[in-house]
Amino acid sequence: MSKTAQPIHSQVLREKLKVKNLILRQEITLKHGHLNNDLLSKALNIDKLRQHSTHLLGAGALAGTFLLAPAHQVHALPAPQDIVQRARTQQAIAPVVSPQKILIDSLKEVLPQKPRPLSRVEEKSLEQIFSDVLKVPSKATLEGEHLNTTYGYIGAEQHLVRYPGDTMASQVGNDKTLWKEGMAPGKGAWGYFAHSKAELTPELVETEKWYAVVQTLYLPDWNTRTRYLRDWYKYRKVMIVNTQNGNAVVASIADSGPAAWTGKHFGGSPEVMMHLGGPRYKKGAVVVFFVDDPENKVPLGPIEYNKIQLPEWAFHQV
Amino acid sequence: MSKVFYDKLIAFEKIEKEIGKIAESKEEKDELIRIVDEYIHHRMIGCILEKLPKDHHEEFLTQFTEAPHHEGLWNYLRKKVSEDVEGFMQEEVYKIGRELLEVIRGKPKKSS
Numbered sequence: 001m002s003k004t005a006q007p008i009h010s011q012v013l014r015e016k017l018k019v020k021n022l023i024l025r026q027e028i029t030l031k032h033g034h035l036n037n038d039l040l041s042k043a044l045n046i047d048k049l050r051q052h053s054t055h056l057l058g059a060g061a062l063a064g065t066f067l068l069a070p071a072h073q074v075h076a077l078p079a080p081q082d083i084v085q086r087a088r089t090q091q092a093i094a095p096v097v098s099p100q101k102i103l104i105d106s107l108k109e110v111l112p113q114k115p116r117p118l119s120r121v122e123e124k125s126l127e128q129i130f131s132d133v134l135k136v137p138s139k140a141t142l143e144g145e146h147l148n149t150t151y152g153y154i155g156a157e158q159h160l161v162r163y164p165g166d167t168m169a170s171q172v173g174n175d176k177t178l179w180k181e182g183m184a185p186g187k188g189a190w191g192y193f194a195h196s197k198a199e200l201t202p203e204l205v206e207t208e209k210w211y212a213v214v215q216t217l218y219l220p221d222w223n224t225r226t227r228y229l230r231d232w233y234k235y236r237k238v239m240i241v242n243t244q245n246g247n248a249v250v251a252s253i254a255d256s257g258p259a260a261w262t263g264k265h266f267g268g269s270p271e272v273m274m275h276l277g278g279p280r281y282k283k284g285a286v287v288v289f290f291v292d293d294p295e296n297k298v299p300l301g302p303i304e305y306n307k308i309q310l311p312e313w314a315f316h317q318v
Numbered sequence: 319m320s321k322v323f324y325d326k327l328i329a330f331e332k333i334e335k336e337i338g339k340i341a342e343s344k345e346e347k348d349e350l351i352r353i354v355d356e357y358i359h360h361r362m363i364g365c366i367l368e369k370l371p372k373d374h375h376e377e378f379l380t381q382f383t384e385a386p387h388h389e390g391l392w393n394y395l396r397k398k399v400s401e402d403v404e405g406f407m408q409e410e411v412y413k414i415g416r417e418l419l420e421v422i423r424g425k426p427k428k429s430s
Contacts (some may be wrong), residue, residue, distance in 0.1 A: 006424055010340045010350065016421055017353045024360040032367055035375055043379045046322070046359040047352065053321050053387040155331070185339045186347065217348050256344070259351040260321070261358055263329035 050260065054148050054220050057117040077121060080128035083109045100306040103133045103246040107287075111243055115265070115285050117149045126150075126287060130239065134248055134305045136298060138239045142290035145232060148218055152265025154240065154286045155258060156273045158184040162193040162208050163200055170197075171208070172270075177279050181270040188255040189216070190234050210300040211254035212238050213267030214288065218260065237291035237298060240268065242276040242284060248303040249275050250291055275302045321387040324362050327404070327411050330354075336422045358414055365410045366395065374398045 008016075025044060032040065042048070077083075083106045106129045110122055118126070123140035130138050140150050158181045159171055172178040193208055194200040216222055216233050235252040242248070249272050258264045266288055273281050291298050333354065341347035367375055378398070382391060395403045 007340060008422055008424055010342055010346055013337075013340065013422060014346075014350060014353065017350070017357055020421075021353065021356050021360060024357070024364065028360065028364050028367065031364075032375065034372065035379065039376065039379050039383065042383045043363060044360060046356050049322060049359075049383065049386040050355075052383075053385070056385060057321065057387060186341060186344070189344045217351070256348070257334070257351075259330070259334050259355065260325060261328045261330050261355055262334050263326070264331075 050218060051220050054218065058146070058148065058220075077110060077125050080106075080110075080125040081132070083125065084129055084132045098306065099133055100246040103129070103241075103305075104244075106133065107241075107243050107246070111151065111287075115149070115152045118151050123150060123289075127289065130241070130289065134239070134241075134303050136239055136248075136250065136303055137292040138289035139292050140289050142292060143232070145229075145290070147214055147288065148220075149265055150289060151243075151285070151287050153263065153283055154266040154268050154273075154276070154288075155262065155264035156181060156282045157211075157213055157255065157267040157269055158182050159270060160184055160188045160193070160208050160211060160254060162204065163196050164192065165197070177274065178270045180279075184255075189257075190230075190254060193254075206300045207235055207252045207254060209269060209271050210249060210251045211269045212240060212251035212272065212288070213255040213257050214238070214253050215258070215260070215265060216253075216256040237293055237300070239289050239291050239303070240266070240272065240276065241287045241289075243287055244284060245277065246306075247276050248305070250298055250300050250303060252300055322359070323382075323386065323388055323391040324407060327408055328358065330358075330415055330418070333415065333418050333422065336419065340422070354418065357418070358411075361410060361414050362407065365407060369399050369401060369403070369406060370395065371398065 028044065029037075029040060078086075084102060086109075107126075110125045110129065111118075118140070120140075127139055130136060140146060159168065159178075161183055162171070166183075168179055168183055171183075188211070193204040214233070216229065219229060222229055233253050233256075235254060237250055237252055240249050240251055249268075251268065251272050255267065258267055264283060266286060268276060276286065277284055334351070337347055337350045337354070341350055366378070370378055378391075378394065381388070381394060385391075392403070
């Protein structure tokens with residue numbers, strides 16, 4: 001018979017992993033004594049390597065080495081207005097014009113097949129397309145800030161505790177589909193949304209409901225500009241677009257993550273994920289841009305841009 | 319995107335969830351995430367150096383440190399290693415995941 005294992009304390013886990021890392025490092029160094037020490041040290045420093053790759057990818061550097069072929073080619077893009085216009089023209093022969101189809105077709109022309117950091121040209125094209133079709137002002141770079149990637153995989157997150165003593169029942173009521181993910185055991189990166197239930201404003205309720213997670217922990221200057229960046233990113237509005245079906249949501253950043261070793265780059269609250277892809281949607285490719293909203297006019301939640309515009313002749317024929 | 323070429327093989331969502339359960343603060347969670355990242359990385363580099371012929375170690379590490387994200391590193395390894403590179407690295411990833419979960423959750427104690 002086996003008993004359930006006791007969960008480890010965080011400090012014990014930290015020490016255990018640190019010792020494991022030390023032993024592993026020593027083993028590698030001893031086993032490969034033929035290697036230049038500096039080179040091996042550099043190759044084992046994952047923090048520095050991730051920072052370096054962020055810089056390279058951010059700068060659009062394709063191949064820095066003599067042996068490696070370019071990882072990806074940025075193809076020349078047509079003007080964004082031409083892309084949208086072409087999608088609209090193709091749609092015009094159909095009896096009903098669907099903005100969602102226009103968006104999906106336009107995204108297909110701009111985005112690479114697999115998520116990767118986009119070039120500035122690609123991002124500019126997308127800004128124009130989003131502005132034309134979604135009517136939401138969004139930017140890949142806002143006030144000089146840019147995420148490490150704007151095109152990546154989003155994963156399902158849990159509800160965040162809003163104030164001490166918050167419960168699932170008070171958050172989502174009887175909606176069982178939203179219970180499934182449960183509540184995160186810890187607080188979000190910016191702590192509680194309010195000190196108490198009484199201080200929880202309707203705006204903060206919406207902030208938790210439509211929250212997004214981005215990898216602030218991997219920003220190259222996070223450690224040097226921590227205070228400024230922490231304030232800048234807190235509840236910053238982002239627009240998340242599901243590149244497969246065109247569903248789009250405005251969300252606010254309320255947590256940091258996910259870890260690089262999860263295969264994901266962003267996270268979404270249960271409500272965000274539900275709107276992006278439905279109750280079974282757990283992971284998918286998305287574009288995430290900052291919402292340029294200095295006057296705080298863009299509401300959080302789904303972007304309802306897919307109102308079908310029936311052509312004028314349709315009314316005459318009826 | 320903070321990317322290392324082998325990232326595509328790794329999807330340790332359960333481990334992140336477990337860390338979220340035991341970390342007492344965001345800072346602690348971030349630190350544990352980094353330590354796990356380091357552990358995975360040491361294991362992956364150790365595994366590659368084990369399979370890659372000695373003569374190519376320096377060249378590989380030079381290429382890797384210059385462009386850690388580069389997909390071309392896969393081609394390089396495929397050319398220089400006789401075994402199925404993705405296969406043995408995937409196997410290593412599986413072992414790492416199992417071991418980490420065991421460390422975090424603890425081994426179930428047997429009782430008579």
